[in-house]
Amino acid sequence: MATYLYRIGKFAYRRKGAVLSFWIAVLVLFGVGAATLSGPTTDSFTLPGTPAQQTQDLMAERFPAAEDPMSALSARYVFQAPEGQTLDDPTNQEAVEEVLAAVRGIERVSAPAKIDPATASPEQQAGVLVNPVRADAGLVEQMKAAAAQQGTPEEAALADARALSPLSADRTVGFVTVPFDGAITDANETMREKIVAAADLGRDAGLNVQVSGTAAAEMTMPGGTAELIGIGIAAIVLTLTFGSLVAAGLPLITALVGIGIGSLGITIATGFADLSSMTPTLAIMIGLAVAIDYSLFIVSRFRHELTLSSDRAEAAGRAVGTAGSAVVFAGLTVIIALMALSVVGIPFLSVMGYAAAFTVLMAVLIAITLLPAVLALFGEKAFAGRIPGLSQSDPEGDQATPGAALKFIGAVTRRPLVPLVAGVVLLGVLALPATGLRLALPSEATGDPKTSARQAYDLIEEGFGPGRNGPLLVVADARDADVSPPAAFGAVVASLSEHDEVVNAQVVTVNEAGDTAQILVTPRSGPSDPATMDLVSSIRDGEAQLQDEFGVSYGVTGQTALEGDVSASLQSALVPYLAVVVGLAFILLMLVFRSILVPLTATLGFLLSVVATFGATVAVFQNGWGGLISNPQPLVSFMPIILIGVVFGLAMDYQVFLVTRMREDYVHGASALDAVRSGFGHGARVVSAAAVIMISVFAAFIAEPDSLIKSIGFALAVAVFFDAFIVRMVIIPAVMALLGDKAWWLPARLDKILPNVDVEGEKLTRELGLSEPTPETARV
Structure with a gap:
């Protein structure tokens, strides 16, 4: 090559x-x-084949008009009355109506919501934007009438109404969900500005109005400043190097x-x-x-x-x-x-x-x-x-007097066991916080507390309880039930209500055929709480018994369940992914170094780097150490798997750049120990500069406001630091000094099978007859 x-x-x-x-x-x-x-980007995280997605697909089949919660375009206005007042007060009612009137004029608001409630027919009113106080009153009357007709206790009807009501029990917090035509990708900055402008009308009238939802999400383009900072630091390092x-x-x-x-x-x-x-x-x-x-x-x-x-x-x-x-x-x-x-x-x-x-x-x-x-x-x-x-001076040349790199590697290889043990222990201690790793997808629950979306989320939790931010949707299929569909649905609701973590469960919609029902389940815990996904698992475990007794089947979906399944799938994929990556790269490194032990130590060193990185990232972003973020939260679900892939690739970068210089000297006649020292002396300065540049580029992204980008930038920066300066410059040279010639051992049969890719340029050296520089030939 x-x-x-x-x-x-x-x-x-x-x-x-x-x-x-x-x-x-x-x-x-x-x-x-x-x-x-070019086209738009999206932040919808879906995964075909998960239980929640299969249930979502069933719902799309049985309820064609139902929206996919992962791609629906909507905004939620959350209103809070001034301290000491309620939303029932006439002035507050007037302020809410002013906001809703402005919302109806926004382009792409679904057609029924644009109709004036005063002139709408009863059929139209179901889709009309109604202020929380009026919606609560109508819902209570509707539930009471249904209870009287069905002969069910009025107390149960009121509980169901409370679980659906957009007005809090103390009547201080209310919300209105605004549907928009189109998907998430149809959102634009003009739409967001109008949504915010409508909220400002309520704020000016004295209400606390916060807005969340896909239509109101801020459309920021990350990067720009971070890249410039990284490039600036890289320029300084390059100038010092050359x-x-x-x-x-x-x-x-x-x-x-x-x-x-x-x-x-x-x-x-x-x-x-x-x-x-x-x-x-x-x-x-x-x-x-x-x-x-x-x-x-x-x-x-x-x-x-x-x-x-x-x-x-x-x-x-x-x-x-x-x-x-x-x-x-x-x-x-x-x-x-x-x-x-x-x-x-x-x-x-x-x-x-x-x-x-x-x-x-x-x-x-x-x-x-x-x-x-x-x-x-x-x-x-x-x-x-x-x-x-x-x-x-030549950064890769031999120095007249031993430089810092040669002095350092001399100290490392003189008593290699000491730096080896110290490096492993240090990274092991740093890895300890990783035992408490928690994963979740980005959501309003993990957003910056300064944003309107996060404040809207907090208001809902304060007024209605954590579960209202992440309700579950159970789709019950009674097509093959042994009892009538209403009886089957009732059995499912009764079973769901037995769970301690369920605040309320009720049928909200039945399809035209009457054989499938949507059952809304309000959990006691929030969407990012592990107890909620435990509840999802418990509900799924109970399906077998109901199917045996009544012949009814069901599944759990909704945004919380969909995101939870994605997180669980990502977590379960970590080990297989790691095996594939390490296996393929191990073979590649065998080709590069023509050795068994060098790729093995390189891989083990990577594992040390990555677990230490997980530990540091959990400590800072999940546990809140150092005060780098204002809202400690679970790590983003796909971050660990991305981190493993990227860190492994970058770790092998430094392994290849540093150790190929050692092998180059070894194949040219140096002893194993001398090759480690001379190869390190040739490559350490450049590898150090490269590592500092890479750390700077990644660390610059910590300044980004988005917590996901901030956490990935931090994780990659510390990963490169751990791997380049502790693993590749301390642990690996110490191990190779201990192994000596055995580091370059390769079974004879394998040596014949593997192609010689000549990364160290031995064949090229022979062809060109390269020699070391003399004072007469040396020049720049």
Whole structure:
């Protein structure tokens, strides 16, 4: 491989015009495509095949007009009366009516809701926006009349009315749900502004009015500032590494081109597939970090090769042939980890992985083709713009006197057992909080307390109890029941009411055929409370008994159950995903290092990094340590699986970049211990710079207001820190010093089977007859 990459690098350097023109054309083409083919993003997290989704599908079949709670477009206005007053007061009633009048004038509000209640027919009134006080009164009368007709106790009817009423028992809090035509993707900023403007009318009249729902969600585009901060810090690190402004700018130029193409490609994809709003941010976060790092390694090696050859095209070819080989295989590990997200069978997660993998692929291709062309474009000025006081020494060359890296690795390998045990114990202690890991999908319950949506959620909980924010919907199918459908439905309601965690259960809708009913269940706990999903499991467990007794079957759905099933599926997919990723990458690393123990130690080191990262993230974002967030909450359900994939790929990056230099020295005749020390001395400075850059890029996203992006940025930053500076620079060298020559052992039979990919460039070295620099040939 090194030979092929050498030819690519040399070709790109010599034919810079053609290569630069090609990538500029690609960038322009993708820009045009993004401007003309893009579509909206969505934050609807669904998973086919889960029990809740199967029940939702049954409901869609039996109740064709029913809305999917995961894609319905709506807004909820929550009103709270001033202190000491109720919503019954005439002035408060007038304020609520003023808000609703303004709401009816908003475009896309469902047609029945636009009708004036005063002129609406009884049939129309069911879909009319009615203030909570009037709705409560009408509901109570309706329930009393139904109870009298059916001969049921009035007390039970009033309890059912209370469970459905939009007015709190103390009459201080009420809400109105506003349906809109269309799906979540049809929401826009103009609609949101009108929704907020209507709420402001009530606020001006003295009411506390908060708004939640998909139609009212703030349409923010994360990123921008975070990327600029990350790029700024990367520029500083690159300048310190090379001592040259021009050299520092080269990785940034190519990285920006790669990110531009990658993000534009993802924008194009939104026109053909459903992508979450998080997908572009995750892809840019990962792509930017690896793009800068990959270019840094090749530019650093190019500078080193200039001390071996006066021919700059030759130096570019050698840099791409050696460091570029490591870049390709490091990129492959990241791509494998991201593409493997598809094995868990969760569509939105697969799309995230594909998008991020695409940006990494662009980073690799640009590093081995565009970067040599850019080096040729700058020519003799590639390392110009020297900064006074900063050294321009070769970051990968041998130093006349032992530097900090050699002194450090000497201390680590002198008594390797001590740093090995210390590193493992430290990461083990950091991992302890991970034992309390809790997962949930993003929702109003986990939102920032400063947002109107979260305040609306809190008002509902305060006025109606936690369960009103996350009711469950049981769909009972009596088509094959042994008793009449009404009797079957009654049996289901009675069974549900026996659960201690159920506040109320009642039939709310029966389909036209009369054989299927929707039963609304109000739990005692909130949607993000583990007790609610325990209740869901308990309800599902009770179906078998009712089916045996009455022949009725049922399922549980609703937003809470749907999101809970997705979270449970994501959690159960962690181990299989980890096995697939580790297995594939282990094989790849065997090809790279031609060893059994090196890939094994690399994988075990990754496991240490990831559990320590989980521990730190749980401590900060779930337990609230350090005060980084104002609302500690469960981690987002898909974060652990994404974190495993990304961290594994990035961890293998540093393993490949650092250990290939050790293997390079080992195959060129150095002893195992000397190879560890000399390889570390050659690669540590550049790897450290790359790790600091990657940490900076990820850490910059902690400044984002969105807690999901904030937590992912934090987790990736600490993961790179743990892996690069504790695992790869302390634990791995200590283990390799202890193993000695055994580290590079490979069974003879396996040695014959595995192809020699020559990542360390041994074959290329023999072909080119490379020698160490002499004072006469050394130059920049």
